[in-house]
Amino acid sequence: MSKRYILGIDNGGTNTKAAIYDMSGKELAVSSRGTKMLTPRPFFTERSIPELIEATIEVIKNAINKSGVDPEAIVGVSCTGHGNGLYLMGEEFTPVRNGIISTDSRAIDYIDKWYQEKGFEEKIHPLTMSSVWAGQPVALLAWLKDNEPEMIDRTKYIFMVKDLVRYYLTGKATLEITDISGTNLINLKTKNYDDDIFDFFDILDWKDKLPPLVNSTEEAGKISKKMAELTGLVEGTPVAGGVFDIASSAVATGLVNDNQLAIVTGTWSINEYITSEPKAEADLFMTSIYPIEDKWLVTEASPTSASNLEWFINTFLANQPITTGQSIYDYCNDLVCDTTVDEGQLLFFPFIFGSNSIADATSGFVGINSYHELKHFVRAIYEGVIFSHMYHIEKLRTFNLNLEGAARIAGGITNSDVWLQMFSDALGIPLEIVTVKESGTLGTAMAAAVMLGEYPSFVEAADEMIHVAKIIEPDLEKTKVYRKKYTKYADVVDNMASPWKIMNES
Template identity: 25%
Template structure:
């Protein structure tokens, strides 16, 4: 029986899973790692990623109870825009700059100021450019830590670091490169002219020398990696990519007109098109980065589940989610006058403003923790609606949105998303979308499936549908207008 080992390297932990070729998860293991938070800056130690990958993989294989020789392929998804500078041996020269780190906001503006043709992916060339992305962060290294930049043999991502440790190959994912490095598979590849205008042409030589599409085989395990994992060296390592994009596969969103939302520390929203779309307030569209001959349109929220984690840290104890959900569900829409702006770590879309910040507005002495809890969920729901509105203005609409990740654990949050957006929310049988998507890609790389679409048909199983409640949607329509007024009003205060 062919089995696949997957990993989902998230913001706070790595989860490994073992799947069979029918899409059944046979075993799972999660291991946390440390994240260092400072205002506007977030870092991790790449060596923690590798050790966590090994420990979680071994735990998942043990939990699955399958012989090592039944693992035929490995595929994984990781956080995107988590940038790391490495020496010739693949060792980190400094802590990795995490995806949610927005220190490079000045460099992002410098990228936009070039007016390079590659910026068509940024609101049709009108921008903005996000401080989260590869080139702004690399430019920040060049400007602020020039000795690290010059010494770096490779500047790449979390995904590429794991690939190198597994295979000894320097290979970037077409998914990450097309999504965040301004790589254009149909228009000459790397954005060389953009790097030239920024004064960092040498960055292109520091990037991995191969670009491999999701589902294609990068190589097999090195002897050292096979020994650490306890697997045969013949195991194929199949290219994955950004956790959210690989999550699209795991949600079964692969046809034009479908919408996907990956939830966790952040939210990401995606659609699939047969023709390119470029518009202000929308990222993309990106050619071929997940599926051949299709484009991906994107929106995203920087802080979502991470706000609930912040709330837990603020209270000094783990939140009692069962009790909070029950009390919050009893509140009417609007949490009795409390409104949250969800920009705790800046805004991705539709504003793309790294300096915007979160806010709790309308507090009174009668509000309790469950009011803030519900209002936070509602604020995140409004942020999602703003993104779907931007999609619609660009010409892309969907009749329902398929959701995976952390929000699926809360029926209340799912209902709030359906009510604030005014469209049904679908949850597949397995909401662990990046892992399921990685399993599909592993099946393609192992030769079990001819295409990603075929793998989706076999491994992704239907789940449940949450319909919006008309009364709540009407109530939220009015509250949403006040949410939309928050950003321009607060921008004047915070700028």
């Protein structure tokens, strides 16, 4: 039998990727393209849907060409993408408006109102098992109903980003269940839509715009003739439901056992473990459906991770002269290596796109004096991102006392040995790095492999397709220093509540 391949597609907030794998998880080719984040007003983060689809077509074509694989041998396709946000479609593949990315916070006032209502914690949270925040569909739909009500009649389908891409690829409208389980739009006990939820959020007018639900490894459509012509894929190629991005990255680290910590670094600080017992705790960010049967993903997350470095580079280092052949990331690593863990005592709060502690919190440096140079600011960013992850991980450990041992880590930070070592030192635990370059695309491609019957489930797929490449061991002497620094970070965050509130007053 000739060799068979699978294609994974990943649409993040500002980047689109496609990668081709064989059934052992070996990456043959990957292609990526950036997309613009649009900020038409403060606190709005949007994107052009036509640009998104154009980018997706481009990266699929490029990945196929780079791989040298006969498109006939690409036997399955699957998508992932950033969770939450909102993508509205009208008739005949016509976008109703710009897509909204999950870092959007225009609807923050709705969050305060809902949390003050008695019914949320008593009735709604036990059903959805998720906190509610401004970038979720429920908040955005409520905001649109009040501010752009004409969108309701113009909308035929409500999508998450990966489901939108799958709709364009196949012409079939569905929502995949791991993704939608993290949006407050479904009852996690019944695994279906629930009028009580829509009534509470006052978005019942939108309910009939939601497509049917499908599972991760279920065939959710086939590549259409039009998209076959545009992408180079073969018409009729089956497309799996796909996977919520946080779950996709988790399975791509090999997270298939209970009580193991997984960390994903990107736009969002994602910290998670899987369990057989779903949790609906008031202080927990989210419990969502995992693509392994009878497993749930318990997550603490916020948009406070490595994207803060991207922002700093784009804002302050865009014209920085660097050595020929050296990347800007190598340059940042070198700056950090020219400092020590106990040097400078400069703190950075990584809240450029939102906070994981105080609703009014904004980003910034604290402790600046004439001693500090660029290298200290870059180190503070590295550490601030780590401390944000630690804040989440400490909360997870209050819910799971067995969350010990080495952690699996994925995402952009794995490209920096310097940052990885700092992570391990600060957490005081080993970090396991798997032989995966693009966790999002591989994790969702695994759904296609299971759909095709190559593996019975994600458990067997992970055993064959995921392997640990190296283990980072912590320097426990540095762990002591980082612990003191983290305590200081947490204390300053708590004491900044009042100043941040003042700064956000109109």
